[in-house]
Amino acid sequence: MVGNDNAPQGSTTRRALLAGGIAAVAAGGAWLWFGREDEGAPAPKGPKVLGPELDAPSSSGKPATPGGGTKPKWPVALPAYAAEPLHVGGMLYCGAPDGMVLALDDRHGAERWRYTLRGAGIPSPGRTELGPEVRVSSPELVAVGPALVCSIDLRSSNPTDNGRVVGLDAATGKERWRRSAAGKLIPASKLCLLLERPGTVDAPERHVLRAVEPHTGRQVWEFSRTGRSINEVHPHDGPVVLLALLEPPALCALEAQSGALVWNRASPGGERLRPFHQTPRIALFTSEELDDLNSPDGNTTVRVTCLNPSTGKLIWQRALRHAGLPPLVSSDGLVHLQGEGRMHALDTTTGAVRWTSPMPYEKSPWNFIVERGLLIARDPSNERSRAQLAAGIGQDPKHSLIRVLATASGAALGSFRVPGWPVNPLGSDGSRVFLRHDLPKDLPTDPVMSIVSAVDARSGRTVWEKKTPRPSRIEVQGPVLRLYGTSIDLIDCLTGRARG
Template identity: 25%
Template sequence: MRKSLGLAAADARQGGGAMFRGDGARTGVYHTPGVERFGGIQWRFQSGGMVQSSAAVTDGIVYIGSGDGNLYALDAATGAERWRFAAGRAITSSPAVAGGVVYFGSRDNRFFAVDARSGKERWQVTTGADAPLAWGFESGDLYTSSPVWSDGLVVFGSGDGRVHAVDDRTGAVRWRFATEGRVRSSPAILDGRVYVGSMDGTLYALELRGGRLAWRFDTEGHRLRSGDFGFDRRTIQSSPAAADGRVFVGSRDGFLYAVDAASGRLLWRVDHHMSWVNTSPAVAGDLVFAGSSDERFLQAVDVRTGKERCRVKTERPVWSSPAVAGDLVYVGDGSGTVYALDRASGAERWRHQSGRRILSSPVPHDGLLYVGNDDGGIYAIRDAIAPLERAVFWDSTLVRATRLATHVEMRDYFRERGYEVVDATALRRFVERRVTDRAPSVVVFAMDHLPASVAPSGPNQGPFRRYLDAGGKVVWAGIPPLIWPRDPKTGDAGDYSRIDRESTRRLLDVDHARSNFDGYGAAVTPEGLRWGLSGWWESNWSVDPGQVSEPLALDDNGLAGAWVKNYGGPPGTGFVRVYGGGWMGGGPSANFAAVQAVAEYRPR
């Protein structure tokens, strides 16, 4: 007996398959442990372009596209690259995986099927050229349609204005349906029907077998002329979510809609006051979750009435689509922030900000949260028994003692990302508490000066070293600690004869006998890639790599310009030196993103 279409999609999801929004109905619900507490970054993978695709995770592999034209297959636990497939143009669609095959589209209206194990191409099809824009100046045409698989068919939209259904084994066309605009929305399938939006402002319901039109629902935007407003008021970018006899979809006309799945009759709509609803709704229980662009919020509304239950303000516009796992909702925004919110109340459980804007949608899976970022990174955020305690050291009384020219900007960068700013006194309290409670933690030094409060005359016996010995973590940018300190009152460091290259050996068991202040190029090592670093930069005060636990970057002389010294704590802890900046304003600067990457790296 043939399985129902709904069961077929479920089998694909649960037995070696995955797709955008978690299932074929695009509900945005993931039946998997999420991330209850921010425990750090388990891994970060750097691609060569913006990552606006969302991950498909199955069988221990993360499949995701990048603006560099590659589809990546990454180890879900470590981020190690298994393979990449070069599509030739940006991939902003999100892949679907079913039956050992990965399906996805590229920006140039080609659609691919590749082997999930090897990345070898099975087939590809090319659709037509992009349909003309109704107004001609519609912005935000960033995503392309993501495929949905069901019972031997792969269905996807294209810039040519059509919905395509192809055979999953051969790519042979089964049917096509023409709309009146580009189809960037991703089709949803439920009970034998395909639901999809178009840039013409219409939501379509098609029969899965044959592609016949069952009904169409014209949004408010369908009758609007975008040129009268100076921005797009027509497009449906949002992917429909189908559940319990209803279809939910957002539109750039500024409304979130609910329509009857059988007839297309309007049930309710929620006014976002001309703010685009680009996000694909998530439907969990009696709530629908959707984000708003210029109004900058995530809301939960009643599934039956559309009445708002709660609203959470975000830092920047929300284009990322919310994901639900357990009692938490996850969503990203244009500030690069991922929010984890209580599903019932909207109360914030945690947030994490990094990189650039997030247009990718978070995907929870087995205690990790995967999300792409416009900085080109793919992040795996981990759960933890206790949250990661984060502090940044900065003290107004020690401004003359630091050489870091960007110390104020660095303090503010980390404060904005949830780090507690600690002065010399609070720093001692922080590290002593961590020695006692052994909570996972990190201290970023925005000043390259080690205060006497944590490093008295016997530095290797002081609170600073005891903290490291207890499994703590310090990230240091700038001149190595104690090697050439400045007087906190005058800022005077004396002449070169005052340089003490043995000081770091006494403090850290790492000496700088071969070090100097000359700048050399430094290239990231494989270990550095695991810690989230990439590329190369100028470095100095490098050390013999044999003295450290992991060299993160090697300079032109083969010395470690960035490195980790572990003191018996868990992986990802110890003293981390990352220079990664240049010389400006009379002193060194720091690469804040690189410092944050290593600070929050915490593998299992």
């Protein structure tokens, strides 16, 4: 089913439903969007009957009064089990349990607004009045223009009521629309894609991909295949949306604005392919195959496939045995893939090998990242092999080996040893590499702490180091470094000192 041809028919005329500024435009009454002037008003006690599958309009977006005005207050602690923040448009948006969304100013960390999902069938934060089996997850967030779209799972035993998708005003937190649904959000061009999970436990496995206008919630198109699962959808601000299907594995492309099927083809080699990079000229997919299930070393074969996104025609394909982590694409237009004892840099448009560098796969894969013209890898040559780990023999090293290469040429820029193991690369500002060493916990309930350090990419000299709650990700913005973990911290790239 492509486009709106098979959608339920209903009124598509905009009309005022409530004096509070609620408007509904729907295909079959399935979508709702509205505006509210009573920001911060209590949530309604019961749902208003607006049509099938519609929830009562309920918004708890409340502007926050920043403590101390705009004085910087880094680090900012996040709620327990909060999702990794989304940084866009000078704001940091963070999903937290109980269907909460926090909006922080990225300059000083002050809270700008807070939203919590309310409505019929949704327990209040910290409450279980609907039964212990009902829980509200941390929202998954996608920002498209002035809208913030949230997908919130309801961990409920009711298979027909398993989540909400909500559209918020990114500047104020006001709820604009919502839908009873659960799934994964994917930004694409000027639309927001929602990959909905099957609605009932006894129904055939059937995913539905819906495209909606993020600021109104109006459904633009939908796509599904009876009995087929949509395994992957690739986010891209381009003319087509790439999908990987299962049973059997296949690939297809949809026109981003209409949902029309552009091409459909069987997966090369019958493998499950995952899209990981797309431009107007090429689309790159990766797949993995474990050669020997009984081998402690894994012997994984990684295959990179390049297709023309407009036609689906195969452009090139490359497979490497004894491969490590999934391939990464650098700003130089190269695919970096470890396998067969070397790091390979492939031209994205032709698959030609630009350069290789020795990276022996003797014990375990190399943990590497590519950023700002540098490939930073942890060399496992002094570490225990997978066979030793499986047998529980040997000892872990007390130092980690770090290698730095130029992504464009493969030239060796630095090779050095740093205290601690394992020390993993987090990122780079082009001249320094930022590393993380997780410290052992004294008690199981203690938070995980890490040593984050800045090391000169060529000499290996430690510029600074800082003990901090373990960051899962960093973001380099000119002279400042933002750490994301159980808290958000802003520090100086040159000194490691807190900003502000």
